[in-house]
Amino acid sequence: MASIHTCRIALLVTIVSTFTSxxxxxxxxxxxxxxTTSVQTLEYYPYQVKxxxxxxxxxxxxxxxxxxxxxxTGDSAPxxxxxxxxxxxxxxxxxxxxxxxxxxxxxxxxxxxxAADEAGLSASSSTDVAYKPGVKNTAEYVLESKIRRCxxxxxxxxxxxxxPVWRTTADLALDVSIYKPPFSVxxxxxxxxxxxxxxxxxxxxxxxxxxxxxxxxxxxxxxxxLTRSVAxxxxxxxxxxxxxxxxxxxx
Numbered sequence: 001m002a003s004i005h006t007c008r009i010a011l012l013v014t015i016v017s018t019f020t021s022x023x024x025x026x027x028x029x030x031x032x033x034x035x036t037t038s039v040q041t042l043e044y045y046p047y048q049v050k051x052x053x054x055x056x057x058x059x060x061x062x063x064x065x066x067x068x069x070x071x072x073t074g075d076s077a078p079x080x081x082x083x084x085x086x087x088x089x090x091x092x093x094x095x096x097x098x099x100x101x102x103x104x105x106x107x108x109x110x111x112x113x114x115a116a117d118e119a120g121l122s123a124s125s126s127t128d129v130a131y132k133p134g135v136k137n138t139a140e141y142v143l144e145s146k147i148r149r150c151x152x153x154x155x156x157x158x159x160x161x162x163x164p165v166w167r168t169t170a171d172l173a174l175d176v177s178i179y180k181p182p183f184s185v186x187x188x189x190x191x192x193x194x195x196x197x198x199x200x201x202x203x204x205x206x207x208x209x210x211x212x213x214x215x216x217x218x219x220x221x222x223x224x225x226l227t228r229s230v231a232x233x234x235x236x237x238x239x240x241x242x243x244x245x246x247x248x249x250x251x
Contacts, residue, residue, distance in 0.1 A: 035095045039082055040152075040219025042101040042226060044111035047118065049231035055240060056120040057247035062139035063116065065129045066108035066174070069146040076151075086152035086170075086218055093155075099218055104147055105129070108174070111230045112145060119234040131177070133184035141187065141243075142179045149173040149193065152222040168198040168218055170225040176233055180246075187246075188239050192232040196225040 047053070068083060070076065075098070076084040082100035090096050101107070109125055116123040124139060131144045152170040173193035177186040198213045198221045215221050233239070 033096075035087075036097045037079060037100065038097055039100045039102070040085060040217060040222070042085065042104070042107050042219050043223050044107075044114050044230060045223060045227045046114055048224070048227050049235070052231065052235045052240075053118050054120040056234065056243055058120060058122060059141060059243060059247065060122045060124070060139045061116055061141040061143055061178075062137065063109050063113045063123050063125050064131065064142065064144050065105045065125075065127055066112070066145045066147055067129050068104050068150075069148060069175075070150060083150075085150055085222060086154070088154045088218065089156070091156045099152065101219065104150060108145065108147060108226070108230070111226060112143065112233065115230045115234055116143070118231075131179050133179070134182045137181040140180065142181060144177045144179070146175045147173075148175055148191075150222070150226075152218045152225075154218045154221075166213055168213060168215070168221040169195065170198075170218070170222040171195045172222065172225040172229045174229055174233070178239070188242055190233070190236055190239065192229045194225045194229040194232065196221060196228065198224075 075087060075095075078084060079098070079100050082102060083104055084098060085101045085104075086099040087095045088097040088099065113123040113125055121141075129144075131142050150172050152168060154166060154168040157165040157167055171193070173191065175191050176189065178188045179185075180187045198215050215224075
């Protein structure tokens with residue numbers, strides 16, 4: 001009987017050991033090395049977007065600090081005060097690097113101011129985030145903005161004949177309100193958004209797996225989306241017409 005009991009114990013130990021090994025193996029599936037981090041440079045590219053330069057009256061406009069109003073998710077937690085702006089993934093979709101940038105408010109504020117100057121307006125800036133109706137202001141207009149989306153994803157696709165293929169998608173969207181102090185009702189409201197792909201599919205006449213990216217860093221691709229989104233504010237014909245009409249009335 002003792003021999004049978006010993007065999008049962010040995011069998012139970014074997015089963016438990018096998019089950020533990022299976023759990024350990026399952027825990028490593030889809031794993032790998034922890035994702036690294038990178039702080040990217042995000043900036044406005046002057047005069048990259050053409051067609052609206054010096055098309056506005058020489059009016060003064062105060063650009064408020066842009067508010068980061070993005071919906072928070074698990075992938076968008078900040079790192080040491082730097083907001084998350086994207087990820088890099090491998091061919092299996094696993095995140096290999098998380099991307100961050102300096103605070104977005106000052107970056108977007110400066111970008112909008114540069115675009116306003118290109119449009120022909122005379123821009124200045126303020127540390128305020130929200131417009132304060134009824135407050136005396138020397139500027140003829142005040143621009144308030146909220147960042148709705150600001151995200152870039154660089155991912156590895158299937159290998160092409162020249163090696164690994166990488167693609168990057170960047171998305172930036174803003175809500176904008178322009179006021180005429182001291183009135184509380186906006187003079188103009190609108191949105192501006194841009195999705196930019198690097199490389200643009202078919203841009204070089206090659207197959208989709210052999211396209212080459214233009215930019216090395218994901219932050220550069222997101223910077224293009226930022227530039228185009230900000231420029232789109234002043235490309236709006238309805239805003240341009242309102243300011244031109246307002247300029248005639250004020251003379």
